[in-house]
Structure formats: C-alpha cells, structure tokens
Amino acid sequence: MMRKPFRVRICASGLNVITPESENAIRGFVTTRQVFARNASEAGQLAIGGLLAEEEVRHLKDSSASPTSLRTEIDEVWEVSWIRWLFTRTPAGFTFYASPDEDQS
Numbered sequence: 001m002m003r004k005p006f007r008v009r010i011c012a013s014g015l016n017v018i019t020p021e022s023e024n025a026i027r028g029f030v031t032t033r034q035v036f037a038r039n040a041s042e043a044g045q046l047a048i049g050g051l052l053a054e055e056e057v058r059h060l061k062d063s064s065a066s067p068t069s070l071r072t073e074i075d076e077v078w079e080v081s082w083i084r085w086l087f088t089r090t091p092a093g094f095t096f097y098a099s100p101d102e103d104q105s
Contacts (some may be wrong), residue, residue, distance in 0.1 A: 003036040005085040006043035010051055017060055024098035026060070030075070032091035033065040044074040056075035056094070 037043035
C-alpha cells in the first residue's frame with residue numbers, strides 16, 4: 001500500500017515547567033506534524049514517535065518537575081494533497097498553554 005501525506009495535530013499535557021518569562025508553569029502544548037503513512041492510525045503513531053524524539057520535547061520533558069508524566073494524544077489527523085505537501089511550509093512550532101500555579105492565591 002502506498003504511503004500518503006498526513007498532518008497530525010497532537011496535544012501534550014502533564015508538564016510542569018517553570019520559565020523566567022512567566023509567572024505560570026507550562027502545563028502542555030499543541031503542535032502539528034507532517035508524516036507519510038499508509039493510514040490515519042499509522043500517521044498518528046509516527047507523528048507521536050517523531051515528536052517524542054525531538055530535542056525540544058526531550059528538553060521540556062527533562063525540565064519538568066514531573067518528567068515521567070508527559071501525556072500525548074491525537075487531536076486530529078487529516079490527509080493532505082501532494083500539492084499542499086510540496087508547496088506549503090512544514091508545520092514545526094508549538095503552542096504552549098499554562099495554568100496558574102495552585103500554590104499562588
């Protein structure tokens with residue numbers, strides 16, 4: 001079976017990373033990755049595997065107060081056309097989210 005191009009939106013949670021730029025800890029992120037896969041299920045698995053191997057994600061995980069608690073889940077998987085694959089920029093960034101520290105009242 002031929003592999004097709006997919007984009008996969010991944011939600012990650014369970015982080016607790018304090019940054020000097022914010023009063024609130026980073027609790028998670030949302031990101032989109034592109035992969036070649038036979039089907040949507042395989043696309044999700046490949047995208048998460050690739051994401052967890054990225055240096056930025058390993059650094060976030062290691063910087064977290066609870067590095068073993070990172071959880072990832074597939075939010076959406078969609079097949080993209082070859083034209084879009086070839087002529088659009090590869091998604092690469094992260095959208096981080098934070099929640100107020102429970103100890104601060």
